Amino acid sequence: MHIVPFGVEQWMNEYETRCAHNLAETCVDSLTVDELLALAGDAARVWAEIRAMRLGYGAIEGSDRLRRAIAALYASQPPEHVLVTHGAIGANALVYAALVEPGDRVITVQPTYQQHYSIPASLGADVRILRLRPERQFLPDLDELASLVSPETKVIAINNPNNPTGALMDVGMLDAIAAMAARAGAWVLCDEVYRGLDQDGDGTTASMADRYERGISTGSMSKAFSLAGLRLGWIVATRSLLDAVAIHRDYNTISVGMVDDHLATLALEHRDAVLGRSRQITRTNLGILDAWMANQPRLGWVKPRSGTTALLQLDVPMTSRDFCVRLLEQTGVMLTPGSVMEMEGWLRMGYANHTRILREGLDRLGSFMVRV
Numbered sequence: 001m002h003i004v005p006f007g008v009e010q011w012m013n014e015y016e017t018r019c020a021h022n023l024a025e026t027c028v029d030s031l032t033v034d035e036l037l038a039l040a041g042d043a044a045r046v047w048a049e050i051r052a053m054r055l056g057y058g059a060i061e062g063s064d065r066l067r068r069a070i071a072a073l074y075a076s077q078p079p080e081h082v083l084v085t086h087g088a089i090g091a092n093a094l095v096y097a098a099l100v101e102p103g104d105r106v107i108t109v110q111p112t113y114q115q116h117y118s119i120p121a122s123l124g125a126d127v128r129i130l131r132l133r134p135e136r137q138f139l140p141d142l143d144e145l146a147s148l149v150s151p152e153t154k155v156i157a158i159n160n161p162n163n164p165t166g167a168l169m170d171v172g173m174l175d176a177i178a179a180m181a182a183r184a185g186a187w188v189l190c191d192e193v194y195r196g197l198d199q200d201g202d203g204t205t206a207s208m209a210d211r212y213e214r215g216i217s218t219g220s221m222s223k224a225f226s227l228a229g230l231r232l233g234w235i236v237a238t239r240s241l242l243d244a245v246a247i248h249r250d251y252n253t254i255s256v257g258m259v260d261d262h263l264a265t266l267a268l269e270h271r272d273a274v275l276g277r278s279r280q281i282t283r284t285n286l287g288i289l290d291a292w293m294a295n296q297p298r299l300g301w302v303k304p305r306s307g308t309t310a311l312l313q314l315d316v317p318m319t320s321r322d323f324c325v326r327l328l329e330q331t332g333v334m335l336t337p338g339s340v341m342e343m344e345g346w347l348r349m350g351y352a353n354h355t356r357i358l359r360e361g362l363d364r365l366g367s368f369m370v371r372v
């Protein structure tokens, strides 16, 4: 199967371990196991449970306790509507493998995580791109979406909150997209890996799986829960969709790790503490970035409303990649060039790393902006 290289992942693989100040990171400052156990309490009991584990394959679709804890993140989903996967990256890949056949139309917002357009293209889909534009706060133009929806449309893929823009669709917009999909009999895949990190209110937006019978929500422990090292994600959808996915999953997953399942369950059962920490970091850090941006005449943005990333528009006569490589070499600060996500002229900054790393990185980036 031919597939184009994954731009962001290649950039990260090349430079991530070589930078001093990682402002390309999209996870909220990752937790150590000890920090997770401290947030959850009763560390001695948890260690005893892990030591006593007999390491077979475990529950194939994810343990009942884990699926109950994931289901509790949604307004009206039973545990049977949850399938555990190898990260959200595994979840998205499985959904496309199960649904998309050559010639099917797949409509995908852009910019977004590249899986959502490159995997359907590799499967032979007729991929149509719905551009998210800064003048619309990077929210989809629903009239444009309506013009792309056809009877052949199999999937409309959205990402809420959006990586890389930090845009956030409200429930009205989600319902409008679901209504368009319903008219075409299409599925809506909503990648919700950053859900729980809104800057306002209780921090959690409505989920597509709760809004539409053919709504599919993917999520994971990586971003809002600060536990990417567990490599644990999920799909929430109707049982018929999960049964179709499970056929593919049997060929490439079997099950996720039992220790990962256990630690993810623990984090989700203490989600108020884990997400409270994450929101405290993302809200503090976005405030710092906002104040810094006010003094940057050569950078523009649409201030994010959720997630962990911001897109910065670069008013410097240089490609985004040249800018990022020079920045890295001269200062040790790592950003992600817009060129790897179809956004030349822009830079992606992950602002949810440790606050000290953000402050130091912004200091260095600020000095570089004056020199460059």
Ligand SMILES: Cc1ncc(COP(=O)(O)O)c(C=O)c1O
Pocket: 026, 086, 087, 088, 089, 090, 112, 113, 159, 163, 191, 193, 219, 220, 221, 222, 228, 232, 233
């Ligand atoms: C929008 C989006 N979806 C999915 C993923 C994959 O996340 P994971 O496999 O770590 O859950 C990422 C990671 O950057 C992402 O940004």
